[in-house]
Amino acid sequence: MNSLVIGISVVLLLAIFFMLFRVQSLISVLKGSYNKKGGTSNQINAILFPIFFIVFCSLVIWYSGKATEHYLPKSASAQGILTDNLFWLVTGVILFAFVATNILLFSFPYTYQYKENRKAYFFPDNHKLEIIWTIIPAIVLSVLVFFGWRLWTDIQSPAPKNAVVLEITGKQFNWIVRYPGKDGKLGAYNFRLIDATNEVGIDFTDKASFDDFLPREIHIPKGTPVQFKIRARDVLHSVFLPHFRQKMDAVPGMPTTLWFTPIYTTDEMKSITGNPSFKYELACTEVCGRGHFGMKFIVVVDEPEDFEKWYGSQEPFIKQNPDYLANLPVTTKELAIK
């Protein structure tokens, strides 16, 4: 019944629209208004351009003020602050260009709308003008390229030697994180060794693997550089850390990396954002299938001493999985228990 009513009203509505359309086209035929170049419609269209621009700008200014807390949340890494500064600088430049060009673009239609007794100004070119507006953007862009290049080379430079290292592997549809353990060295891996227990294919013939541990949350210390070594097991994924302004694809067969220095602990961010349940999050930003939108992982930034405590209390994979240990060759088993 409902759908019948909806159907009938839609049909009626369309019929009304159609009648209106026919009436207006007949009227315009009677008036002969379509023969005129500068009729009322021309004037209406001319005035609508500046009106559109003013309304649009007002709405943008109003909403930009209102939604400040939602966009670009505070950066929590040293590199991120530089990124944000450059972002707002370039945004300033493009907003200036936007307003300047659009004022002209939206006022000219009104100012120079068709008048029967006026003739347009024959103005095919002007070399001086053209050279000026080629060179100015070129200079501005060169400056922006220079700033961008400097920041890019800083962010993409090799991670400092003292960086805390962890490995993160993307798979459909979650992340697996591995820390090097007490020896500070990540053990070797091989994708052929992957199974339901050993999800990242840790190679236990490498002694450095014995103390590697795989926690359920990422913990990193404040104030120290942190390096993520990134892998993927099946398809492309991408590690995205919005609060740290970092992103890097996870590619099967090609390890990638990123590094940054966190500057606020999770607790500090709770008071900065005024959100008592604040958590740093890691998301996937390269489409990877059905569960792409659900690949969340929690990152906790600790004070350095808390981080040390947490790090020390983690149990190596091999201790947590004694069954897996049973399948390993005897000699390595002995070493592992040490």
Next chain:
Amino acid sequence: MEATHTAHADVHAHDDHEHHEELSFVRKYIFSEDHKTIAKQFLISGLLWAFIGGSMSIIFRLQLGFPDMNLDWLKPILGHWIQNGKLDPEFYLALVTMHGTIMVFFVLTAGLSGTFSNFLIPLQVGARDMASGFLNMLSYWFFFVSSVLMFISIFIETGPASGGWVIYPPLSALPQAMSGSGLGMTLWLSSMAIFIVSSLLGSINYVTTVINLRTVGMSFTRLPLTIWAFLVTAIIGILSFPVLFSAALLLIFDRSFGTSFYLSEIYIGGQALHNIGGSPLLFQHLFWFLGHPEVYIVLLPALGITSEIIATNSRKPIFGYRAMIGSILGIAFLSFIVWAHHMFVTGMNPFLGSVFMFLTLIIAVPSAVKAFNYIATLWRGNIVFTPAMLFSIGLVSLFISGGLTGIILGNSALDIQLHDTYYVVAHFHIVMGSASFFGFMAGVYHWFPKMFGRMLDEKLGYIHFWMTFVGVYAVFFPMHYMGIAGFPRRYYSFTSYDAFNSFHDLSMFISAAAIVTFSAQLMFGFNFFWSIFKGRKSVQNPWDSNTLEWTAPIKPEHGNWPGEIPTVYRWPYDYSKPGASSDFIPQTVPLSQTPESNLDSEKETVELGKKEGILV
């Protein structure tokens, strides 16, 4: 002697055109070799695809804007893709993928370039038809077959390709990774391979026609900017589409024949695959080597159309004609060496990132020149707001707005945060999607009278423009805010994240605006089909335009001009020339007939012509 004989025979062959016998229905309307009919075929196919692609976006916008809505009413169309009143997450990705593929390739490449290159090149350069009518016909029918394959793929049980329109492997290479990577992907690849054949046949024809079949007097510096844009677009297409073809071919090998071009060290579905040594980045390089020029394949024709329409309706010459040609060539050249700006955070060598950032930002310079020239053309004009003119001004606005955010995204350091977020979605939908679509619409409104001999209804055109223009900004501008906040694209839902659990109202607003904007297109659809049959009859030159197509009969027959092909004596932008009585002087009027308005250099040419006894 031999040569003159053949030349004579050629002339006779041409004369025969005028009294050839009536073609059968099939040869006239279906397997037609007439460029005008082929153009209409591309146009109508393109518009149908636009409605399909558009309605897909409405369905996924429902999911994004109203995540709690019960979608059971879509069950009759979508069947098992609706589960418990919700869109299936994998089908969401399928919709996003097909929306992108359809809009980029079938609407804005085939629909836009196919329609207007076909329709305008012979009419504006003064040719009877394309260089090869037969290849031109093949071009459309290859496109048709490719359309049919893509259309079929939407209805198969495992769903169409779903890995994003960029179809990055390994996701697209492994059927076990998602169901859309099975038969759907095979159909996608076959369809695209055929599409590329169609595009190449078309492009070769466009280039040949522009170079060889220009009428007497139509030098390259007298070509309308539309033709320049179509010519350069076709060249870009010829150079870049084959690379996509090879990328697709290698992907087919990886999928079906066990090669490892793109695959390495993969463990999926409980087993380690044998593939070793391939690189997913190889595919991305190959894909974007087409993918970036593709942006300009889509955009340049729209810019060419706009140049023509803005000049005509401002009643002024386009400002900086040579600079416009220069910027088209500059953009075309640079478009080939910026592709890796799509790959700043893929693990590519950071040094390459620096190089590509530099090259990418250079491309802003010729683009800025184009924008300034459009504005300078409007300055002190005598502007007539036809619907085509409105869409052209809209294009300039969108081109500026979307182009400016490109300066941010092209900066590799800033792209780290914004890559694959809604900021990118906003950027390319404004600068590439909407701007090109506006150029498409401008072209339809402007050349509809030439195509069908009737006018589109103006008032409906005005309403269509304002709803679309306001609508496009309402849909895509707010996405910048979400992008700056880091919202990733291609997300089915954001609720599981604290970081992205805001902007619900904004998202709803975007979806509502999208629905309104889409309904405005239905109104255009009505206007279009109604006016083909019932529209007001057109006069020969409804916009008082200078270019050659308006010297042809209202509904040109096969061969375009009944008598001789007109000769061209001047550039196409003599609008409001000082001294002239009319505010336009068509290209076919000799300089010697307009002594009152000739510029100094033109007076010299006339003198020279008198001495030599040539009409100029």
